[in-house]
Amino acid sequence: MRLHVLPGILPAPRWPRPGYAAVSRWFAILGLAALLAADLHVTSLHPWSDLERLLGGLVRPDFLAVEGASILYTVAFAVLGVGLGAGAGFLLAIPYARFRAVRIACAFLRAVHELFWALLLMQVFGLSATTGILAIALPYAGICAKVYAEIIEEADLSALRVLPAGSDPVSAFAYARLPEVLASIRAYTFYRLECGMRSTLVLGFIGLPTIGFYLESAFRQGRYGEAGALMLVFYALIGTRRLWVRGWTLPLLVLGAILALPPMVGSTDVGASLARFLGHDIVPAPLRHASLLAPDTWLETWAALWAWFRPILTGQILPGTLQTLVLAQVALVATAIGALVLFPLTARHFAGPVARPFGRVLLVTVRSTPEYMLAYVALQLLGPSMLPAILALSIHNAGIIGYLMGRHADGLTYRPDAPRGLNLYAYETVPRLYGQFLAYLLYRWEIILRESAIFGILGVATLGFYVDAAIAELRLDVAAVLILATALVAIAVDAASRALRRSLRIADLPVRLASTDTPRSSAPVTA
Amino acid sequence: MAEPAIRLANASAAYGGRAVLDGIDLVVHPGERVAVMGRSGAGKSTLIGLIQAQIPERVALVPQAAALVRTLSVFHNVYMGRLDRNRTSHNLRTLVWPARADLDAVRAVLARVGLADRLRDRAGALSGGQQQRVSVARALYNGRPVLLADEPVSALDRVQGGLVLTELARTHETLVMALHDVSLALSHASRIVVVEAGRIALDAPSAGLDAAALRRYFVDEEAFA
Numbered sequence: 001m002r003l004h005v006l007p008g009i010l011p012a013p014r015w016p017r018p019g020y021a022a023v024s025r026w027f028a029i030l031g032l033a034a035l036l037a038a039d040l041h042v043t044s045l046h047p048w049s050d051l052e053r054l055l056g057g058l059v060r061p062d063f064l065a066v067e068g069a070s071i072l073y074t075v076a077f078a079v080l081g082v083g084l085g086a087g088a089g090f091l092l093a094i095p096y097a098r099f100r101a102v103r104i105a106c107a108f109l110r111a112v113h114e115l116f117w118a119l120l121l122m123q124v125f126g127l128s129a130t131t132g133i134l135a136i137a138l139p140y141a142g143i144c145a146k147v148y149a150e151i152i153e154e155a156d157l158s159a160l161r162v163l164p165a166g167s168d169p170v171s172a173f174a175y176a177r178l179p180e181v182l183a184s185i186r187a188y189t190f191y192r193l194e195c196g197m198r199s200t201l202v203l204g205f206i207g208l209p210t211i212g213f214y215l216e217s218a219f220r221q222g223r224y225g226e227a228g229a230l231m232l233v234f235y236a237l238i239g240t241r242r243l244w245v246r247g248w249t250l251p252l253l254v255l256g257a258i259l260a261l262p263p264m265v266g267s268t269d270v271g272a273s274l275a276r277f278l279g280h281d282i283v284p285a286p287l288r289h290a291s292l293l294a295p296d297t298w299l300e301t302w303a304a305l306w307a308w309f310r311p312i313l314t315g316q317i318l319p320g321t322l323q324t325l326v327l328a329q330v331a332l333v334a335t336a337i338g339a340l341v342l343f344p345l346t347a348r349h350f351a352g353p354v355a356r357p358f359g360r361v362l363l364v365t366v367r368s369t370p371e372y373m374l375a376y377v378a379l380q381l382l383g384p385s386m387l388p389a390i391l392a393l394s395i396h397n398a399g400i401i402g403y404l405m406g407r408h409a410d411g412l413t414y415r416p417d418a419p420r421g422l423n424l425y426a427y428e429t430v431p432r433l434y435g436q437f438l439a440y441l442l443y444r445w446e447i448i449l450r451e452s453a454i455f456g457i458l459g460v461a462t463l464g465f466y467v468d469a470a471i472a473e474l475r476l477d478v479a480a481v482l483i484l485a486t487a488l489v490a491i492a493v494d495a496a497s498r499a500l501r502r503s504l505r506i507a508d509l510p511v512r513l514a515s516t517d518t519p520r521s522s523a524p525v526t527a
Numbered sequence: 528m529a530e531p532a533i534r535l536a537n538a539s540a541a542y543g544g545r546a547v548l549d550g551i552d553l554v555v556h557p558g559e560r561v562a563v564m565g566r567s568g569a570g571k572s573t574l575i576g577l578i579q580a581q582i583p584e585r586v587a588l589v590p591q592a593a594a595l596v597r598t599l600s601v602f603h604n605v606y607m608g609r610l611d612r613n614r615t616s617h618n619l620r621t622l623v624w625p626a627r628a629d630l631d632a633v634r635a636v637l638a639r640v641g642l643a644d645r646l647r648d649r650a651g652a653l654s655g656g657q658q659q660r661v662s663v664a665r666a667l668y669n670g671r672p673v674l675l676a677d678e679p680v681s682a683l684d685r686v687q688g689g690l691v692l693t694e695l696a697r698t699h700e701t702l703v704m705a706l707h708d709v710s711l712a713l714s715h716a717s718r719i720v721v722v723e724a725g726r727i728a729l730d731a732p733s734a735g736l737d738a739a740a741l742r743r744y745f746v747d748e749e750a751f752a
Binding site for chain 2 (some may be wrong): 134156158159161163164166167168170171172174175176179180181182233
């Protein structure tokens with residue numbers, strides 16, 4: 001159908017397109033409302049003295065207490081998990097744009113947090129290397145597939161069109177597409193390896209023998225010197241990533257990782273436990289013994305299933321989702337404020353030559369710290385409430401966005417008679433970066449939500465709290481339903497974020513973090 | 528008379544509902560060297576695209592932008608011109624470890640455009656004019672009988688441009704080239720086709736034309752020259 005639109009009488013859109021200000025206002029209002037609903041009590045008696053002892057551990061680290069194997073395992077799990085995930089992601093990226101089923105499968109893979117994957121995989125593979133590697137590989141495959149597909153889509157295709165007719169598709173891909181995208185894919189994958197190390201650390205908190213495992217026990221037993229040393233070792237690993245993760249070291253890393261893997265712990269008969277897990281454990285209890293082939297019992301089975309599901313929905317999924325959304329909303333707004341305050345610290349026009357390096361180190365350190373660990377530490381200090389989770393999420397994410405914004409700010413060119421200081425910030429810098437700022441925030445929204453759900457394991461009543469409880473009670477069918485619900489909420493938020501970015505016309509702005517690792521000479525910043 | 532190399536009958540093309548070419552009749556015989564001329568936006572590139580879509584398996588193309596893979600070497604970019612005539616396994620091997628025979632063949636082609644010494648350079652590191660000559664070398668190496676070229680010498684000076692057009696005419700039987708340089712067109716084409724507002728406004732042997740006769744089709748562009 002063709003619409004004939006005469007100039008001058010264009011039909012008015014039913015809703016006016018929201019602008020930057022309107023969207024910001026609504027997010028802030030929702031954030032305030034969520035803040036009123038959130039539980040922010042500080043229950044710890046001596047938060048400051050605990051913090052003092054913690055910082056004391058960082059100043060006087062006890063490196064001799066560090067378990068060397070934990071460093072090895074942290075790297076080994078990350079290398080193999082990310083390697084496997086990136087490999088699978090690359091294979092999935094090729095049919096990604098063409099097949100909806102592939103896109104849905106990838107969305108599901110990445111909507112489930114690596115900790116949830118680990119909790120599920122543990123039921124089958126025990127507390128083993130396989131659990132650690134797959135827990136990273138599965139969500140990373142989904143993430144990498146999406147990002148690789150985007151990189152391939154964005155690539156310059158002019159050479160592909162000039163190929164002689166009849167070139168076979170494999171050669172065409174290898175010559176005209178792959179070389180164009182290889183550099184971006186490599187930079188992104190190396191960046192993912194850094195994320196993989198953060199994920200591995202977090203997996204230590206549930207028992208895998210990585211740095212996180214020793215960190216958790218050191219914190220719990222008040223050995224702050226050891227905890228400080230472990231944290232410094234971890235920062236060193238992340239900070240030196242570019243020195244030891246290179247094209248030519250990759251084969252060595254993979255080989256070393258395979259040799260260094262810890263021995264199998266837990267169940268050895270994987271086939272039997274996988275069959276039990278899929279065929280019995282995660283099947284909703286009322287369906288386990290029902291005869292699904294007899295139509296006359298269907299009604300009865302449905303009734304039983306509903307009776308089983310209803311309390312989960314009203315008692316766990318709905319309140320858990322609400323708390324997750326509340327936490328994510330407060331954290332998102334706090335992140336926004338934090339990023340706006342922090343980014344001048346790393347920008348040339350605001351921080352002097354003395355302050356700027358410190359600002360950078362601060363933001364890079366903050367962004368290297370996994371939010372789960374921040375939350376864990378904050379929880380030790382402040383006691384169980386939403387406050388530690390909000391602090392952890394907003395500090396980590398404000399660090400990330402602030403750092404990127406600082407780089408964008410350095411890329412701006414100002415007129416010679418531009419104002420200075422706060423006037424420059426308010427009239428030139430922030431307005432010109434605001435679209436980019438919103439793009440980053442909306443992109444982090446889904447990530448913040450996934451983390452909010454996970455923090456339930458630490459005791460905040462978000463979805464993860466119920467998942468953790470269900471697994472502790474060995475009610476895996478309930479855990480599976482809850483994880484599925486979490487994934488659906490994450491997918492919904494991702495869709496909302498994408499719709500908003502498109503409606504604000506900021507969908508094409510860079511939000512990928514890896515490209516900052518390869519700054520190009522011509523383009524000021526591509527993040 | 529022999530079978531024509533190209534035959535367009537009442538062909539038209541449109542972008543987003545707007546007609547760019549309309550009712551084009553064009554017959555080109557083997558051995559003809561056709562210069563397509565006209566103002567920018569007249570439909571020259573679209574005409575070349577129409578011809579390519581009709582006989583893709585007989586065409587070697589020099590596109591308007593050099594369209595090189597910037598991260599690959601000059602050798603690989605030229606080698607791509609014959610990607611369809613080698614086995615996949617050979618192509619993949621060549622990406623990593625090229626055979627001596629292929630290297631020699633490509634070097635010989637590059638020598639014809641004056642770039643034999645840049646065989647192993649990254650294509651993205653070359654200047655605009657050099658990239659354009661690599662693009663021409665790719666078409667020469669392809670060697671298909673009909674050469675379609677969209678401004679193949681726009682980044683070269685007139686002398687170099689003339690040499691490149693001569694090389695193209697030596698390799699390919701039939702040439703259809705969009706050109707904007709009137710004197711290059713008159714000296715290297717056997718036939719001039721002027722496209723104006725989506726139609727063919729002039730189609731004549733170049734022998735009977737002079738620069739002044741052609742210039743009146745681009746008066747407004749001359750103002751910028």
